[in-house]
Amino acid sequence: MFYREAGQFKTSYETDGQILPIRQDRIALFATLAVALLALPLISSPYMLSAILIPFLIFALAALGLNILTGYAGQLSLGTAAFMAVGAFASYNFMARLPGIPVLLAFALGGLCAAMVGIAFGLPSLRIRGFYLAASTLATQFFVVWCLTKIPWLTGHSSSGVITAQKMEILGYAFDTPARKYVLVLGVVAFMALLAKNMLRSNVGRSWMAVRDMDVAAEVIGFRLMRTKLLAFAVSSFYCGVAGALYAFAYLGTVEPEAYNLDLSFRILFMIIIGGVGSILGSFLGAAFIVLLPVFLNILAHGLALPTSVASNLELMTFGALIIFFLIVEPHGLARLWQIGKEKLRLWPFPH
Amino acid sequence: QVTEQFVALPSYRVGPYAAGGSGFYGGIIDYFNLVNANGGINGVKVSWEECETEYNPSRGVECYERLKTKNGGATMVEPLSTGIAYGILDRIPQDKVPMTTLGYGRSDAANGKVFPYVFPLISDYWSQAAAMIKYLGDKDGGVAKLKGKKIVHLYHDSAFGKEPLPVLEALAAQHGFELIKIPVAPPGSEQQSQWLQIRQAKPDHVILWGWGVMNSVAIKTAQRNGFPREKILGVWWAGSEEDTVPSGDAAKGYTAMSFNTPGNYPVLDEIRKKIYSGGKGNLADQSRIGSVYHMRGVTAGILFVEAMRTAQDKFGKGKPVTGEQLRWGLENLNIDEARQKAIGALNMFPPVKTSCDDHEGSGAVKVQQWDGKKWNAITPNWIVGDKALVRKLVEESSNKYAAEKKITPACMK
Amino acid sequence: MNISFFFEVLIGGLLSGVMYALVAIGFVLIYKASGVFNFAQGAMVFFAALTCVGIMDKFGLSLWLAIPATMVAMIILGLAIERVVLRPLVNQPEIALFMATIGLAFFIEGLAQLLWGSQVHKLELPIEDVPLQYLLDNFNIIVSQFDVIAAAICGVMVIVLALLFAKTKVGRALRAVADDHQAALAVGIPLQRIWAVLWAVAGLVAMVAGLLWGARNGVQFALTFIALKALPVLILGGFTSVPGAIVGGLIIGASEKLAEVYIGPLVGGGIEGWFPYVLALLFLLVRPEGLFGEKIIRRI
Amino acid sequence: MTTLHAVPSIQPAPQPYLSVNNIEVIYDHVILVLKGVSLQVPQGKIVALLGANGAGKSTTLKTISTLLRGERGDVTKGEVQFKGERIDQLTPNELVKRGLSQVMEGRHCFGHLTIEENLLTGAYTRSLSRAELREALDKVYHYFPRLKERRASQAGYTSGGEQQMCAIGRALMAKPSMILLDEPSMGIAPQIVDEIFGIVKDLNTKENVSFLLAEQNTMVALRYADFGYILENGRVVMEGAADELANNEDVKEFYLGMSGAGRKSFRDMKFYRRRKRWLA
Amino acid sequence: MIMNEPDMHFGSARKTGPVILDLQNISLSFGGVKALTNISFDVRQHEIRAIIGPNGAGKSSMLNVINGVYRPQQGEIIYRGQHRKNMDCYQAAKSGIARTFQNIALFKGMTVLDNIMTGRNLKMKSNFLLQALYWGPARREEIEHRKKAEAIIDFLEIQHIRKTPVGRLPYGLQKRVELGRALAAEPEILLLDEPMAGMNVEEKQDMCRFILDVNDQFGTTIVLIEHDMGVVMDISDRVVVLDYGKKIGDGTPDEVRGNQDVINAYLGSH
Ligand SMILES: Nc1ncnc2c1ncn2[C@@H]1O[C@H](COP(=O)(O)OP(=O)(O)OP(=O)(O)O)[C@@H](O)[C@H]1O
Ligand SMILES: Nc1ncnc2c1ncn2[C@@H]1O[C@H](COP(=O)(O)OP(=O)(O)OP(=O)(O)O)[C@@H](O)[C@H]1O
Ligand SMILES: CC(C)C[C@H](N)C(=O)O
Numbered sequence A: 001m002f003y004r005e006a007g008q009f010k011t012s013y014e015t016d017g018q019i020l021p022i023r024q025d026r027i028a029l030f031a032t033l034a035v036a037l038l039a040l041p042l043i044s045s046p047y048m049l050s051a052i053l054i055p056f057l058i059f060a061l062a063a064l065g066l067n068i069l070t071g072y073a074g075q076l077s078l079g080t081a082a083f084m085a086v087g088a089f090a091s092y093n094f095m096a097r098l099p100g101i102p103v104l105l106a107f108a109l110g111g112l113c114a115a116m117v118g119i120a121f122g123l124p125s126l127r128i129r130g131f132y133l134a135a136s137t138l139a140t141q142f143f144v145v146w147c148l149t150k151i152p153w154l155t156g157h158s159s160s161g162v163i164t165a166q167k168m169e170i171l172g173y174a175f176d177t178p179a180r181k182y183v184l185v186l187g188v189v190a191f192m193a194l195l196a197k198n199m200l201r202s203n204v205g206r207s208w209m210a211v212r213d214m215d216v217a218a219e220v221i222g223f224r225l226m227r228t229k230l231l232a233f234a235v236s237s238f239y240c241g242v243a244g245a246l247y248a249f250a251y252l253g254t255v256e257p258e259a260y261n262l263d264l265s266f267r268i269l270f271m272i273i274i275g276g277v278g279s280i281l282g283s284f285l286g287a288a289f290i291v292l293l294p295v296f297l298n299i300l301a302h303g304l305a306l307p308t309s310v311a312s313n314l315e316l317m318t319f320g321a322l323i324i325f326f327l328i329v330e331p332h333g334l335a336r337l338w339q340i341g342k343e344k345l346r347l348w349p350f351p352h
Numbered sequence B: 001q002v003t004e005q006f007v008a009l010p011s012y013r014v015g016p017y018a019a020g021g022s023g024f025y026g027g028i029i030d031y032f033n034l035v036n037a038n039g040g041i042n043g044v045k046v047s048w049e050e051c052e053t054e055y056n057p058s059r060g061v062e063c064y065e066r067l068k069t070k071n072g073g074a075t076m077v078e079p080l081s082t083g084i085a086y087g088i089l090d091r092i093p094q095d096k097v098p099m100t101t102l103g104y105g106r107s108d109a110a111n112g113k114v115f116p117y118v119f120p121l122i123s124d125y126w127s128q129a130a131a132m133i134k135y136l137g138d139k140d141g142g143v144a145k146l147k148g149k150k151i152v153h154l155y156h157d158s159a160f161g162k163e164p165l166p167v168l169e170a171l172a173a174q175h176g177f178e179l180i181k182i183p184v185a186p187p188g189s190e191q192q193s194q195w196l197q198i199r200q201a202k203p204d205h206v207i208l209w210g211w212g213v214m215n216s217v218a219i220k221t222a223q224r225n226g227f228p229r230e231k232i233l234g235v236w237w238a239g240s241e242e243d244t245v246p247s248g249d250a251a252k253g254y255t256a257m258s259f260n261t262p263g264n265y266p267v268l269d270e271i272r273k274k275i276y277s278g279g280k281g282n283l284a285d286q287s288r289i290g291s292v293y294h295m296r297g298v299t300a301g302i303l304f305v306e307a308m309r310t311a312q313d314k315f316g317k318g319k320p321v322t323g324e325q326l327r328w329g330l331e332n333l334n335i336d337e338a339r340q341k342a343i344g345a346l347n348m349f350p351p352v353k354t355s356c357d358d359h360e361g362s363g364a365v366k367v368q369q370w371d372g373k374k375w376n377a378i379t380p381n382w383i384v385g386d387k388a389l390v391r392k393l394v395e396e397s398s399n400k401y402a403a404e405k406k407i408t409p410a411c412m413k
Numbered sequence C: 001m002n003i004s005f006f007f008e009v010l011i012g013g014l015l016s017g018v019m020y021a022l023v024a025i026g027f028v029l030i031y032k033a034s035g036v037f038n039f040a041q042g043a044m045v046f047f048a049a050l051t052c053v054g055i056m057d058k059f060g061l062s063l064w065l066a067i068p069a070t071m072v073a074m075i076i077l078g079l080a081i082e083r084v085v086l087r088p089l090v091n092q093p094e095i096a097l098f099m100a101t102i103g104l105a106f107f108i109e110g111l112a113q114l115l116w117g118s119q120v121h122k123l124e125l126p127i128e129d130v131p132l133q134y135l136l137d138n139f140n141i142i143v144s145q146f147d148v149i150a151a152a153i154c155g156v157m158v159i160v161l162a163l164l165f166a167k168t169k170v171g172r173a174l175r176a177v178a179d180d181h182q183a184a185l186a187v188g189i190p191l192q193r194i195w196a197v198l199w200a201v202a203g204l205v206a207m208v209a210g211l212l213w214g215a216r217n218g219v220q221f222a223l224t225f226i227a228l229k230a231l232p233v234l235i236l237g238g239f240t241s242v243p244g245a246i247v248g249g250l251i252i253g254a255s256e257k258l259a260e261v262y263i264g265p266l267v268g269g270g271i272e273g274w275f276p277y278v279l280a281l282l283f284l285l286v287r288p289e290g291l292f293g294e295k296i297i298r299r300i
Numbered sequence D: 001m002t003t004l005h006a007v008p009s010i011q012p013a014p015q016p017y018l019s020v021n022n023i024e025v026i027y028d029h030v031i032l033v034l035k036g037v038s039l040q041v042p043q044g045k046i047v048a049l050l051g052a053n054g055a056g057k058s059t060t061l062k063t064i065s066t067l068l069r070g071e072r073g074d075v076t077k078g079e080v081q082f083k084g085e086r087i088d089q090l091t092p093n094e095l096v097k098r099g100l101s102q103v104m105e106g107r108h109c110f111g112h113l114t115i116e117e118n119l120l121t122g123a124y125t126r127s128l129s130r131a132e133l134r135e136a137l138d139k140v141y142h143y144f145p146r147l148k149e150r151r152a153s154q155a156g157y158t159s160g161g162e163q164q165m166c167a168i169g170r171a172l173m174a175k176p177s178m179i180l181l182d183e184p185s186m187g188i189a190p191q192i193v194d195e196i197f198g199i200v201k202d203l204n205t206k207e208n209v210s211f212l213l214a215e216q217n218t219m220v221a222l223r224y225a226d227f228g229y230i231l232e233n234g235r236v237v238m239e240g241a242a243d244e245l246a247n248n249e250d251v252k253e254f255y256l257g258m259s260g261a262g263r264k265s266f267r268d269m270k271f272y273r274r275r276k277r278w279l280a
Numbered sequence E: 001m002i003m004n005e006p007d008m009h010f011g012s013a014r015k016t017g018p019v020i021l022d023l024q025n026i027s028l029s030f031g032g033v034k035a036l037t038n039i040s041f042d043v044r045q046h047e048i049r050a051i052i053g054p055n056g057a058g059k060s061s062m063l064n065v066i067n068g069v070y071r072p073q074q075g076e077i078i079y080r081g082q083h084r085k086n087m088d089c090y091q092a093a094k095s096g097i098a099r100t101f102q103n104i105a106l107f108k109g110m111t112v113l114d115n116i117m118t119g120r121n122l123k124m125k126s127n128f129l130l131q132a133l134y135w136g137p138a139r140r141e142e143i144e145h146r147k148k149a150e151a152i153i154d155f156l157e158i159q160h161i162r163k164t165p166v167g168r169l170p171y172g173l174q175k176r177v178e179l180g181r182a183l184a185a186e187p188e189i190l191l192l193d194e195p196m197a198g199m200n201v202e203e204k205q206d207m208c209r210f211i212l213d214v215n216d217q218f219g220t221t222i223v224l225i226e227h228d229m230g231v232v233m234d235i236s237d238r239v240v241v242l243d244y245g246k247k248i249g250d251g252t253p254d255e256v257r258g259n260q261d262v263i264n265a266y267l268g269s270h
């Protein structure tokens, strides 16, 4: 009843261009952010923070990165984890080789390295399309992980290629407890999500979507395919790179290159499918879903006292079945369900 | 009020390594059940909870975080995955939950001054590599005989496969053999080119540092290229039924390391009798009782229970100990042959005696050979490699870690 | 350079390539029928092999009885997939169908292990995996007889399927379906039935691949990964071409082995994981639709 | 357009061949597009379905041919009958077999197939001998000589009009007894438009094929049709015999572009009904 | 805001300028198919130039040559005095050539407003970092272009569907949006490929009105392909007729209407 746009007239294009044109949505967003920033660190258990919320945010960021590339620019990629790896290992190296460098700068530089790698591996996209491109992005995946295992310099000459992330400090303030790590991650993710939203509602975003929807027409209108696609690869990889760095620094702590394997790429892909391809909100919903589902199923199986191997296999099957189920019920993902829900709410109590 | 000794088991029973995971965790759980059936440790029952990790670091961390606070708090964790072990390495000292890494993980964690909460019990990768070279030398009539020989290190191209390189390289320099390193891109389901290279190099020995499907494929491919399996020596993660059975006859004669002596033991019979006959066994397939992974799991169970017992001896019998106390127990383990006999596991694994300096507690291994049906030990005694060299490397590496992490190495009380 | 060694590597590579092609054909079938990249093909290979050995183990059947039983299972699986997964997804974007096959892969993997356990098994076919003595004696070249027979089986499959696509009206209808589901429905092509049949056939192809690969590597979860080896083959040969799969297989197999042996040592080895992908990628830069793939029509 | 009101409806022949009864269609769970559409096509007649953009013509046709399912559309009410049988639950394949074919709006040729292969897929449901196929092909080529010239080209590379002909020809290959034609004249050169309608009339009179024809080119459509429905905003607002509709003042004004004084020049539109000017 | 007085003396008295686009001896073939054979014609500033001809005559191909989607094997294009062998899409767009397509080529996943905004992309200058921050110049620019886009939306009378994804729109409205996207570029030459296909008379009337208005008020030159002879004869200044890739007629509507070749090949005996 209270969810209406009626009565909210926009008197300038500026207000109409706002991120969330409906006031209730705006209020909801700010409330969510406030709760996330102020209340959650205080009331959540360390388990909640360090095993659910932190990975959720990190994966959401990676999913957002992939969504920019796949959902908005239309380039299907199976190499997300590789870009994450580049970001992580590059940040590690910046921290190790430039002592005293602020950790956020190291993340940003790590992201830039990932962006560069992204551009290099995005070049084929100028000629290759669709599943051919998707399959080729696996080259990135395998090649990057191989490089990290092969080039000792990249892993600080640790004999087995394992790195231990340095402590995160900003101006002497150490982010070392789960709550502090969480706040740092939340800050980074919220800021980057805002940037993404801005990009997507201005000309860059439109250029990506145009290329996605019909690249020949985009070219005729005056978008330069090369620049647009490579920019998409760069930005997407930057996001993934930062997410990868956070994954190493704020989540795992000590990582081997294998942690960024194909499996991880696929998990991120699921997030955007289930959440919604081409939706920022979807990246978050999808990440939440994929992080929580196994936990939930695991607890459920435990509650039912199933033999563990049966439970594990059932979990795998349920996971697969749910993916299919979602695709059938709503190919545009949770974000679309959310939107339909809202549209219905707007029409409520009338059915149409 | 906590009345049980709670252990966190982030296990994996699906995915590519499910076979190993189910055997190993099955063994631990079977032994815990046995201990509980026998009345617990001074009356304290062991309890545990599993959580499926799929051998995936990120899920492993979540499992650890979830389990660590359950049932009054986990007092021990065993992830059976190097990746997960890395992921929780920083967390365990903070949470005061000791982690065992039986035969995997960081070798330098043997240094308890830097890694007070990590226990690579019995043997770690570096000790194993040293022991392998010792064995190969002895086989040829003494390590001096290795001079001028060729040894291929065929390895899983990952942190796991690269871990022993420092030891192998140091020993190659020391003994004058040629070390040929041939990596296999994971997962390793195709190795034709590697084995052709091996065939061309005509090595005297091949060390197979593999995991999962890589092992059976290696054995098969050796056969198709006519390379004698007797000359292949696998690591202990390449030395289970899961690695040889799928290769069929090709595996006959293949040798591998182990920190168990294959065979039957009273403790296994007891498990059969008290646990499986009552239908409470963890393995779906009873014939797997006493298989390599299962026995390894039982061994892990024995070590945990002994550590709990040791800790109770110090901190008070008949009540569960905390993680910190259990850490002490793990650091002061002393399982000699007499104790093994009492448990019904004499010679099933080497005697273990840990200390602050030595979280490994043994470093001794055996070599076993597959006869087409089962594994047989082919070294009567436990083998220990060049301990001094390994120790030196452990010190160097762990101190580097300590410096990076700004830890001052010290023993804990 | 030792020339006989070179040939040994080359031949070994070509034969491995055929083994890859065996898996790639399964992908081609589905792609041709629906324009979908079937990620679950690897899982189907695993399912087939595990079902076969599972039946032998649990019910003590001989291989010759287990194989037909597995065929039945694969056909049922194919039909079920069409009914439950594909039918509701007609006319959805290709990416949605692709994702659905990923979900399917998980489901099948879980199902297989739930039914038959996660143990690894051996699978013995009456073909021994040993070097052909004649070649070994006379040329000192190692060629496994197993591979030669596998190559023959693969050849037969390729010919049969290629004829099916080229010569029958079903073949034409399949190509139509891949272009436009809606229009295919509109002209009365029984999409559902065709898909069901094709998935069943893909299941049988997966079974052949599963048995051969299972005999080679043991029946274990890692069989699902051989899909990753088949992918570069597929892109190189073109998603839509059955002969492309085999030609791509030969090229990929040979060059990956040669690269590992001759380039690998220079860069630290282990390049087989990515080399085929990079090769296929470079190739695509020249021909974006692969060797024999259908040209991608871009027009406004 | 509030000036249009249903004229008293004249019931078509009592036994309808195809009848659509009060269907309601929703896209994407929220967009209500058809709000109770009913129409009948008697056997052997040509019925035109007219209406502005977005009125729901294509949706109506897709509902009949059950192709709606593929577009996330749901029929929430009503039913469709063909030859006295309910067909809403059948698959398109079964419909084609029963003799009901649709030519979709916007061409939808199989881009990678040649023109001839496209036509051949049209005959999928019929098991024809080689000679019969040849004959069927020749008939289409006879109607559309242009297709014959381009028979070996991939349809994706042919011109818009050629694709349109291909789509129509493809439907003819199934030898249907009832065709749903969605905007057949779109993008077709004038004399071919006449030919296409000629073909329609031809099939109608010689082979007794019935047609339901969604068409924007009202003038031509009404010339050839027997009966017409006018759809607006998802409702039938007017129906009647074709000549009656053609003489209706409103239809004349809005659908035929005629005012009292005959046809207006398109150039005059500049001053006609001008509402807004472009703000610079 | 300029409110032009309606131009009362059209027809012969229309003010057309000098030749702006001159196509000389253009030949284009695809493999064996000769789409265009040695075609020459010119377009004057401010005129409405129609191209007609039977299906497959090469009309769309001609437009594709003009804006650089196809490269002719032979011939020369003189655009605003510059000689070129062929155009390149981006250059063409940059130098003021915009177009619509026969098979609607809108960006299906985007809203009407966004589609129209894409048309303004060449006029947008701020870099992507500024856009990411949505700060200062970027913000101002966005709003300013939004105003222009809104003006077009008003002009085309599609305010009500501003925020609808174009994929959901009926065919006719999509055509209108596509025109809007082309107009957003403020082109000098507007190429329209069958803008009125699939419309009823009323909608065609609207479309004519838009085209005439654009032509009139901005002096935009228009090249138009259309099969509706009523429209072509009414609104175009000069007509080129193609058949089988060859030019068979060129002149004012009246001249063309009388040309026997054209009648035979295209118009038929109406
Ligand atoms: N797939 C879809 N999803 C959502 N809305 C749709 C979809 N297809 C059509 N619509 C909406 O349904 C309405 C009717 O569309 P339909 O295509 O049936 O109209 P039409 O009368 O055929 O118009 P035209 O003459 O332009 O072809 C339109 O308002 C359109 O926006
Ligand atoms: N990219 C291409 N490849 C091959 N042939 C082409 C290509 N583009 C056009 N043709 C052919 O060139 C000829 C002219 O096509 P074009 O699209 O220019 O026709 P048109 O005059 O626009 O026809 P219509 O009125 O039907 O749209 C056609 O026969 C078409 O098949
Ligand atoms: C069983 C495993 C823990 C062994 C594995 N290869 C690892 O070190 O990660």
Ligand SMILES: [Mg+2]
Pocket (backbone or CB within 6 Å): D057, D058, D059, D105, D182, E171
């Ligand atoms: Mg329509």
Ligand SMILES: [Mg+2]
Pocket (backbone or CB within 6 Å): D159, D160, D161, E059, E060, E061, E102
């Ligand atoms: Mg055209």
